[in-house]
Amino acid sequence: MRDSKKRVIWIWSSIICLGAIILVNIVFHPLNESLAKNNPKQESSALPGDTNTQQQQQQAQEQTKEEIVPPKDITPQEESYPLPLGKLIDNIPTKDNKTIYLTFDDGPGEYTKEVASILQQHGAHASFFWIGNQVTDELGKFGHQMIEQGNIIGSHTMRHDALGKENGAKQKSDLTQTAAFISSKVNHPVVYMRPPYGSVNKETREVSKELGEYIMFWQVDSLDWSLAHNPEKILANIKNGGVKPGSIILMHERKQTVEMLPKVIEYLQGKGYTLAALPSHPIQKETKQK
Ligand SMILES: [Zn+2]
Known part of the structure; x- marks a missing residue:
């Protein structure tokens, strides 16, 4: 009898416990559900991935803005600088009135590394106009x-072509191809172009403007390419070439240029x-439109 009484008590206890558990579940289930519903909402507004993406997008937008309009208190060469598209640019005035621009055409090739190394040793920077089909x-x-x-690094066309003798369509195709090719090799956008032989026509200006490529000319010509047997004259040409603030100086990746480059830099x-x-x-x- 005792055993059967115990069993009855145990069974009833079990039933009551089970009932309690079910009751608790019924009472709290909707709450849980609403919490569960709320959570994704809260998460969707504060989802780590989403927030990061938004932040990244914001940062990216800010970076883009910074690229277009950087702060004014950084070095002149990093500052965003207004240049005329479709014009032949030979001088870039700067606020400090002390900046000039060495440029090297016809690379890359066997002298590129030496030129870069000499510049670095002298704390100098320069711009290089490369011929597309030489870029390995x-x-x-x-x-x-x-x-x-x-x-x-800018473009000097794909094959050192005289753009001024070509029609607009051919120039556009050449300049588009060169910029895409060089930028893929150096992993950086190409926004500057120097026409070989300084040869341009009306279409060159139009096409450059359309492509957003600035046409870079020069104010001082070192004539270095012609001075293989008289390298000293390179320095003399620069000394007598009327260098002034903002001047763009034309040089080439040549043996005689490498030889004279330290003296040229030290002089300037x-x-x-x-x-x-x-x-x-x-x-x-x-x-103004002309
Ligand atoms: Zn050239």
């Missing part, structure tokens, strides 16, 4: 390093000039 993977990688060191720095690369963030300067 290896030179492209080196070009990327040069850019990271503060230099600029001795005059108080900073040798800078072309502005890394050019923006279009509005010009």
Whole structure:
């Protein structure tokens, strides 16, 4: 009898416990559900992934803005600089009135590394106008390093073509191809172009404007390419070439240029000039339509 009584008590206890559990579940279930419903909402507004994405997007937007309009208190070559598209630019005035621009055409090739090394040793930067079909993977990688060191690489067409003798469609195709090819090799956008032989026509201006590529000319010609047997004359040409603040100086990746480059840099720095690369963030300067 005792055993059966115990069993009855045990059974009833079990039933009551079970009932209690079910009751608790019924009472709290809707709450749980509403909590569960609320949670994803809360999470969706504070979902770590989403928030990060939003923040990243915001940061990316801010970075883009910064690229277009960077703060005013950074070095001149990093400052966004208004340049006229479709014009032949030979001088870039700067606020400090001390900046000038060495430019090297016809690379890349066997002298590229020496030129880059001499610039670095002298705390100088420069801009290089490369011929597309000379840019190997290896030179492209080196070009990327040069850019990271503060230099600029622009386009000198795919095959050193005289653009001024071509129609607009051919120029557009060449310039588009060259910029895409060089930028893929150096992993950096190409926004500057120097026409080989300085050869341009009306279409060159129009196409450059359309492509957003600035046409870079020069104010001082070192004539270095013609001075293989008289390298000293390179320095003399620069000394007598009327260098002034903002001047763009034309040189080439040549043996005699490498030979004279330290003297050229020391002379210009001795005059108080900073040798800078072309502005890394050019923006279009509005010009009157002609
Ligand atoms: Zn050239």
